[in-house]
Amino acid sequence: MLEANRAVPAQDDATLVDLMAAVAAKRDREAFGQLFDHFAPRVKGYICRLGVEPASAEDLVQDVMLTVWRRAEQFDPAKAGVATWIFTIARNRRIDVIRRERRPEPDPNDPALVPDRELEADAALAQKQDGGRLRRAVAELPDDQAQLLRLAYFEDKTQSVIAAELNLPLGTVKSRIRLAMTKLRSQLAELE
């Protein structure tokens, strides 16, 4: 029954948020199945780009999707879109499993943490509502900029490594990434 997976259905942001809510509130397996159909091939694409063999990649996909199920209640649509939240889970799992490193993160309950101001909370909300715009902006980036972003995000490469591999001066890599981010950030809430 491989054909069942051939078409990866596109889902809009609102639908994805509803599916997450159904998983969190009702442990809705049908909703989870739809999230799986949408995200598993994407998460696998992400992990394969990092150079993991297909068999181990599927183990990691399984691990990521079960984490989505387990932590569904922690998903907060006011803070991030579903794709962003799942991206961070996949990123953390691969640091843990592939790199075997800890991922240091601030603890939101730490009394030493300086809390968000109104400004940051508003920005997060605006940003999450702009998920579709951001996606279109990513799709419209010139090839040279999009390629660099994909290398930075999906191949675990620092800007110096990217520069060496593409035989470009480091300054060129930095300025292309900066250009791309400036374009994308105009689609996100400004924070300055």
Added chain:
Amino acid sequence: MPSFHAEDEHLMAYAAGSLAEPIALLVATHLALCPSCRARVGSFEAVGGALLETLDTVTTDRSLRDAVLARLDETDAEPAPAPRPAKAGPVDLRVPEPLRGYLGSRLDDLAWKPRGPVDEVRILPDHAGITSRLFRIKAGTAMPRHTHEGSELTLVLSGGFTDRGDHFLRGDVAAADSGVDHCPLADTDEDCYCFAVNDAPLRLTGRLGRLLNPFIRI
């Protein structure tokens, strides 16, 4: 709010998950003190989400879907992870998480080793040529004049110092690229504690420093 922030290059790499652990630790500890950089990391993560959505998909085997769905009950039955045991003694609020968790005790109780005019404690084992350590610079003293082959990131935890005309306080990140020759000077009113990450060894350059170079690896 800090005045000197982590660079976008580091914030993006942190969001992408490509920073080596010691640098990620410094960036994450700055994030605890800097809502503005946290929001920026949020933006970079949103870019990661958008890239994930637009990435070429790789078909998963039907059996994977079945396997995952079959494990949902089992996953629900797993006991919740035990809460982390509370550390004995009062929390040292000068050190935010995640750095505090790497130290295991209050700043004053760490095994400080004198290195010339400053004291230091190594944090993580050296990692891909990256050294991470805490420095304690006595009030009013200067670090020995030094330069580095690689780059140096320094996060102030308490007190402050002046370097090349800039004044750095709690939460600030001071970045010195390779070739910078400097001797940060601690404020006179209190000792300065900072967390520093270097991706190549330091070389002492002052007159006294050159004499000390063979003996201390700062």
